Amino acid sequence: MKKYLLAVQFDESAPWPPEEDLRQRARTSKVTADMQAAGCWVFVGGLVGSHATTVVRPGNGTTTMTDGPFAETKEQLGGFWVIQCDDLDQALAWGEKCALACGSPIEVRPFEDAHGTEHEDV
Amino acid sequence: MDLDGIYRAEYGRCVATLTRLLGDIDLAEEFVQDAFAVAVQKWEQAPPPNPGAWIVTTARNRAIDRLRRESTREARHAQALLLRQPDELQEVGPVRDDQLRMMFTCCHPALSPLARTALTLRLLGGLEVAEIARAYLVPEATVFQRIVRAKKKIRDAGIPYRVPEAAELPDRLTSVLTVLYLVFNEGYASTLGRLLRTDLCLEAVRLTRELAELMPDEPEVLGLLALLLLTEARRPARVGPSGELVVLAEQDRSLWNRQLIAEGHELVRRCLRRNQPGPYQLQAAINAVHTDGPATDWAQVLALYDQLLRHTPTPIVALNRAVAIAEVHGPGPALAAIDELDLPGYHLLPATRADLLARLGRTAEAITAYDLAITLATNDTERTHLRRRRARLEREA
Numbered sequence: 001m002k003k004y005l006l007a008v009q010f011d012e013s014a015p016w017p018p019e020e021d022l023r024q025r026a027r028t029s030k031v032t033a034d035m036q037a038a039g040c041w042v043f044v045g046g047l048v049g050s051h052a053t054t055v056v057r058p059g060n061g062t063t064t065m066t067d068g069p070f071a072e073t074k075e076q077l078g079g080f081w082v083i084q085c086d087d088l089d090q091a092l093a094w095g096e097k098c099a100l101a102c103g104s105p106i107e108v109r110p111f112e113d114a115h116g117t118e119h120e121d122v
Numbered sequence: 123m124d125l126d127g128i129y130r131a132e133y134g135r136c137v138a139t140l141t142r143l144l145g146d147i148d149l150a151e152e153f154v155q156d157a158f159a160v161a162v163q164k165w166e167q168a169p170p171p172n173p174g175a176w177i178v179t180t181a182r183n184r185a186i187d188r189l190r191r192e193s194t195r196e197a198r199h200a201q202a203l204l205l206r207q208p209d210e211l212q213e214v215g216p217v218r219d220d221q222l223r224m225m226f227t228c229c230h231p232a233l234s235p236l237a238r239t240a241l242t243l244r245l246l247g248g249l250e251v252a253e254i255a256r257a258y259l260v261p262e263a264t265v266f267q268r269i270v271r272a273k274k275k276i277r278d279a280g281i282p283y284r285v286p287e288a289a290e291l292p293d294r295l296t297s298v299l300t301v302l303y304l305v306f307n308e309g310y311a312s313t314l315g316r317l318l319r320t321d322l323c324l325e326a327v328r329l330t331r332e333l334a335e336l337m338p339d340e341p342e343v344l345g346l347l348a349l350l351l352l353t354e355a356r357r358p359a360r361v362g363p364s365g366e367l368v369v370l371a372e373q374d375r376s377l378w379n380r381q382l383i384a385e386g387h388e389l390v391r392r393c394l395r396r397n398q399p400g401p402y403q404l405q406a407a408i409n410a411v412h413t414d415g416p417a418t419d420w421a422q423v424l425a426l427y428d429q430l431l432r433h434t435p436t437p438i439v440a441l442n443r444a445v446a447i448a449e450v451h452g453p454g455p456a457l458a459a460i461d462e463l464d465l466p467g468y469h470l471l472p473a474t475r476a477d478l479l480a481r482l483g484r485t486a487e488a489i490t491a492y493d494l495a496i497t498l499a500t501n502d503t504e505r506t507h508l509r510r511r512r513a514r515l516e517r518e519a
Contacts, residue, residue, distance in 0.1 A: 002280045087282035110279050
């Protein structure tokens with residue numbers, strides 16, 4: 001099994017009206033429940049807006065802190081799922097469900113231990 | 123002995139089967155190349171009766187030998203896969219389904235469109251990186267990088283090596299057909315005078331033929347094959363004695379390849395019987411009308427374009443439809459039909475406008491449109507063709 005990150009690229013410049021926000025939350029909860037039922041769910045989390053973000057940077061053995069997200073772009077990480085499945089096609093199928101539920105683009109990215117199949121094979 | 127011919131015909135099949143056996147495209151390529159190197163020495167005068175099976179068996183045996191001695195993770199993984207197939211006969215050959223798997227993997231929508239084309243030509247067509255680079259007029263390093271990156275993504279992202287399930291098949295098949303169509307088009311649109319470009323057309327036809335054999339029940343696959351055959355059939359008439367472009371209406375029909383046309387027509391009839399029209403089948407049907415009898419039945423072509431436009435409402439289809447409108451209803455209505463089209467940078471829009479304006483006697487406007495088309499045209503043959511038309515118009519004015 002491989003693990004995949006499904007990251008929600010949320011457009012913060014155009015927030016949802018409250019009633020649409022509720023509907024969207026209901027839709028994403030449903031997707032999470034489906035993942036759990038399918039046995040591929042690992043983690044899910046929604047994030048507070050990027051206004052609440054602080055960046056901690058290393059330098060010369062010490063650190064500095066700055067307010068705000070790392071990159072000031074319109075689209076910010078809004079939340080994410082972690083799932084495990086056989087291959088990219090399965091991950092993309094969940095990605096499609098997530099994108100429709102969120103109304104936002106989803107970045108599908110494999111975790112680094114992707115080659116870890118050797119434990120089962122050898 | 124035609125080793126080049128065998129290589130071109132068998133490379134893709136062998137790599138596809140070895141990829142399944144070893145679970146890795148790079149390893150598969152390495153051992154298939156290895157086996158061909160052995161073949162050069164062993165075959166001497168004549169190849170074995172089934173060269174593909176010989177290559178696969180040799181590649182597999184060499185893979186087993188070497189992987190046993192190695193202990194990298196890739197080697198252990200590949201060895202485990204090999205050992206899991208104890209039932210395979212001693213003599214193994216290329217498995218046809220593997221090629222289908224490879225086509226779907228190479229044309230996976232998670233890969234960039236350019237990577238899909240390069241991978242398909244390299245892994246399925248057996249074209250060398252240098253050949254692909256020359257055909258697409260890009261530096262070799264660019265093609266090489268694109269292929270390396272795509273293979274890395276296939277491995278790291280876990281793009282599966284299998285034929286998609288029924289639910290995803292229509293979308294995924296479209297992606298495969300698009301790649302084959304684009305390869306052909308790249309060869310056809312700029313074929314003139316360049317042998318390598320002709321290779322792209324032939325390769326696209328060969329791969330589409332194989333796909334049609336593997337998926338004989340998919341009407342759009344048959345449609346694409348028919349479209350390519352009927353287009354390819356007219357190629358000998360498309361270029362004049364001094365390398366100039368000859369338009370359909372002025373082509374010497376006796377130069378057309380009758381055998382390909384007959385094959386294309388038969389495929390179109392098979393599609394019609396199925397009655398599940400799609401964009402490739404409709405384009406094939408249009409080309410069947412063009413290649414039927416001594417002259418084109420334009421009313422039928424227009425009816426097919428109407429259907430195609432409903433299916434695929436793109437400005438390119440609308441532009442081609444306008445050419446049929448001009449033949450059936452005259453240049454005035456055709457000009458009205460393309461007035462609103464937005465195709466920035468596409469030379470055939472002003473070229474078609476110029477043609478229609480000239481037929482309406484609006485010479486000055488036609489010349490301006492030809493000038494724009496000449497600036498936008500990307501290949502010399504087409505540019506020369508447009509200049510000739512413009513000059514003829516000026517002489518007549």
